[in-house]
Amino acid sequence: xxxxxxxxxxxxxxxxxxxxxxxxxxxxxxxxxxxxxxxxxxxxxxxxxxxxxxxxxxxxxxxxxxxxxxxxxxxxxxxxxxxxxxxxxxxxxxxxxxxxxxxxxxxxxxxxxxxxxxxxxxxxxxxxxxxxxxxxxxxxxxxxxxxxxxxxxxxxxxxxxxxxxxxxxxxxxxxxxxxxxxxxxxxxxxxxxxxxxxxxxxxxxxxxxxxxxxxxxxxxxxxxxxxxxxxxxxxxxxxxxxxxxxxxxxxxxxxxxxxxxxxxxxxxxxxxxxxxxxxxxxxxxxxxxxxxxxxxxxxxxxxxxxxxxxxxxxxxxxxxxxxxxxxxxxxxxxxxxxxxxxxxxxxxxxxxxxxxxxxxxxxxxxxxxxxxxxxxxxxxxxxxxxxxxxxxxxxxxxxxxxxxxxxxxxxxxxxxxxxxxxxxxxxxxxxxxxxxxx
Amino acid sequence: xxxxxxxxxxxxxxxxxxxxxxxxxxxxxxxxxxxxxxxxxxxxxxxxxxxxxxxxxxxxxxxxxxxxxxxxxxxxxxxxxxxxxxxxxxxxxxxxxxxxxxxxxxxxxxxxxxxxxxxxxxxxxxxxxxxxxxxxxxxxxxxxxxxxxxxxxxxxx
Numbered sequence: 001x002x003x004x005x006x007x008x009x010x011x012x013x014x015x016x017x018x019x020x021x022x023x024x025x026x027x028x029x030x031x032x033x034x035x036x037x038x039x040x041x042x043x044x045x046x047x048x049x050x051x052x053x054x055x056x057x058x059x060x061x062x063x064x065x066x067x068x069x070x071x072x073x074x075x076x077x078x079x080x081x082x083x084x085x086x087x088x089x090x091x092x093x094x095x096x097x098x099x100x101x102x103x104x105x106x107x108x109x110x111x112x113x114x115x116x117x118x119x120x121x122x123x124x125x126x127x128x129x130x131x132x133x134x135x136x137x138x139x140x141x142x143x144x145x146x147x148x149x150x151x152x153x154x155x156x157x158x159x160x161x162x163x164x165x166x167x168x169x170x171x172x173x174x175x176x177x178x179x180x181x182x183x184x185x186x187x188x189x190x191x192x193x194x195x196x197x198x199x200x201x202x203x204x205x206x207x208x209x210x211x212x213x214x215x216x217x218x219x220x221x222x223x224x225x226x227x228x229x230x231x232x233x234x235x236x237x238x239x240x241x242x243x244x245x246x247x248x249x250x251x252x253x254x255x256x257x258x259x260x261x262x263x264x265x266x267x268x269x270x271x272x273x274x275x276x277x278x279x280x281x282x283x284x285x286x287x288x289x290x291x292x293x294x295x296x297x298x299x300x301x302x303x304x305x306x307x308x309x310x311x312x313x314x315x316x317x318x319x320x321x322x323x324x325x326x327x328x329x330x331x332x333x334x335x336x337x338x339x340x341x342x343x344x345x346x347x348x349x350x351x352x353x354x355x356x357x358x359x360x361x362x363x364x365x366x367x368x369x370x371x372x373x374x375x376x377x378x379x380x381x382x383x384x385x386x387x388x389x390x391x392x393x394x395x396x397x398x399x400x401x402x403x404x405x406x407x408x409x410x411x412x413x414x415x416x417x418x419x420x421x422x423x424x425x426x427x428x429x430x431x432x433x434x435x436x437x438x
Numbered sequence: 439x440x441x442x443x444x445x446x447x448x449x450x451x452x453x454x455x456x457x458x459x460x461x462x463x464x465x466x467x468x469x470x471x472x473x474x475x476x477x478x479x480x481x482x483x484x485x486x487x488x489x490x491x492x493x494x495x496x497x498x499x500x501x502x503x504x505x506x507x508x509x510x511x512x513x514x515x516x517x518x519x520x521x522x523x524x525x526x527x528x529x530x531x532x533x534x535x536x537x538x539x540x541x542x543x544x545x546x547x548x549x550x551x552x553x554x555x556x557x558x559x560x561x562x563x564x565x566x567x568x569x570x571x572x573x574x575x576x577x578x579x580x581x582x583x584x585x586x587x588x589x590x591x592x593x594x595x
Contacts, residue, residue, distance in 0.1 A: 020528070021508050021527075022532075023531075023532055026506070026532045027531075049538070049539065050543070050546035051546050053494075053539050053571065057491075058486050060483070060486035062489065066493065070454075236468075245482070246468055250461075252458070256458070274450065275450055275454070275499065278496040278500060281493060282493065282501075282505065283500055285496075287507070290535075335512075337507050385514075386511065
């Protein structure tokens with residue numbers, strides 16, 4: 001059997017199992033194991049498996065993931081979101097649709113200490129949604145803005161998907177974080193512009209004017225812990241004092257202390273943070289292991305290498321190839337979550353992209369491509385039929401039909417598309433900050 | 439509280455404490471390194487091995503909570519009974535996967551013990567990490583098989 005046929009069977013088996021609701025990690029693992037054994041036999045497979053779980057789990061580089069997740073959950077449980085939203089409202093209330101903009105701003109600020117989009121969306125929704133509804137915002141605009149704002153959680157550093165990309169692509173985490181900053185800020189500004197336009201063009205979704213909440217000392221004090229933790233973590237990483245893993249450890253400890261000082265962190269909430277960290281980390285690492293098997297089996301077929309050679313030989317415009325890959329991610333994002341997509345496809349697509357000539361160093365191409373992919377998988381968090389963020393936010397707004405929430409994210413998806421196209425054609429915008437990282 | 443749930447909770451909290459411990463230890467090490475210059479040699483190796491044990495210890499709880507992501511796009515229109523049946527099949531596949539990993543980790547751990555393999559700087563014995571990984575992997579496999587046999591219930595936190 002040719003390598004291409006084996007690769008086809010392996011992929012087909014994986015997709016079949018996934019369609020039958022077998023957890024993604026197990027679907028990848030089973031298909032990969034079958035492909036590995038069919039090509040290499042049992043003994044090499046068994047030998048591979050003897051050490052693979054240890055190699056994946058007991059890895060210093062990967063330990064950054066549970067640490068950033070723990071940091072995010074301490075932040076979620078630490079009761080900083082309320083003060084944060086008060087602060088954001090005081091800043092934004094002068095504008096029409098100001099509370100929706102404040103939700104986006106609060107998501108962006110929370111995203112600076114939390115690397116998960118769902119956690120960001122859920123945390124800010126719990127404080128911002130009741131306020132927006134109380135002030136007469138429609139369910140459509142309120143849930144749409146919060147679901148979109150949540151995606152800033154993975155765009156603005158720290159970002160768990162970006163860490164995973166960095167590890168897969170063997171790139172510097174600090175540089176990738178730096179590359180995500182400008183796109184993250186552009187996303188935030190784009191979302192706010194979308195709100196400003198939407199409330200003017202489509203009347204009846206926001207009150208005519210919000211009462212400008214005064215900037216209180218309490219609100220200011222509320223953002224202080226976030227600012228300190230962010231400066232500590234990223235100042236330390238970019239100042240060369242510590243590695244990203246150490247930064248995550250410092251961030252988790254500092255967020256823990258901040259939550260303790262706020263007297264918000266009860267024993268119950270502390271336990272909740274640990275349980276939630278356990279669930280998210282175990283889920284990610286088991287997908288890692290499944291994807292390892294899948295990629296090992298595919299590597300044996302040599303199809304990924306051939307694919308890269310074929311695409312390079314076609315001589316397509318490099319930007320066109322990347323655009324095609326991004327479109328593929330948008331489609332795949334309709335059925336798959338972002339982490340599984342990254343783990344499954346980056347080992348195949350990255351060599352292909354690195355083989356193209358963009359007139360930049362390979363490192364810069366890898367960093368730019370990572371940010372592009374990160375933004376594109378964000379589409380899957382918002383767009384129907386899945387749109388995990390929409391589900392999470394809508395689940396907390398009992399009176400809003402889910403179709404209304406999907407309608408609400410449309411303006412935000414439009415700005416996402418605009419931004420993605422812009423950054424696709426102008427990589428320099430993304431890469432500008434990277435120059436300053438040593 | 440059923441035995442499996444109690445064990446899974448214990449395992450997750452133990453691992454959580456381990457990760458919190460790693461975070462705090464790292465801070466101590468950093469303060470030392472950036473002030474007095476005193477370094478905890480090879481602290482990153484301890485972080486790695488602790489994370490290894492912690493990730494495995496996280497697995498039973500994730501299994502119990504049905505935390506592993508599935509694609510429900512294609513079966514969204516199928517009936518609740520069909521989906522429940524498919525989910526039990528999925529739990530079985532996960533259970534077999536976890537059991538296979540637990541078995542191979544046992545073999546890998548025994549060979550690490552025989553060869554006295556250790557980490558690069560501290561020579562921390564690798565078999566200890568394997569020994570901490572195998573029981574939770576086995577527990578997660580047992581939970582998955584129990585979910586297959588009894589059907590998947592919701593477990594509240």
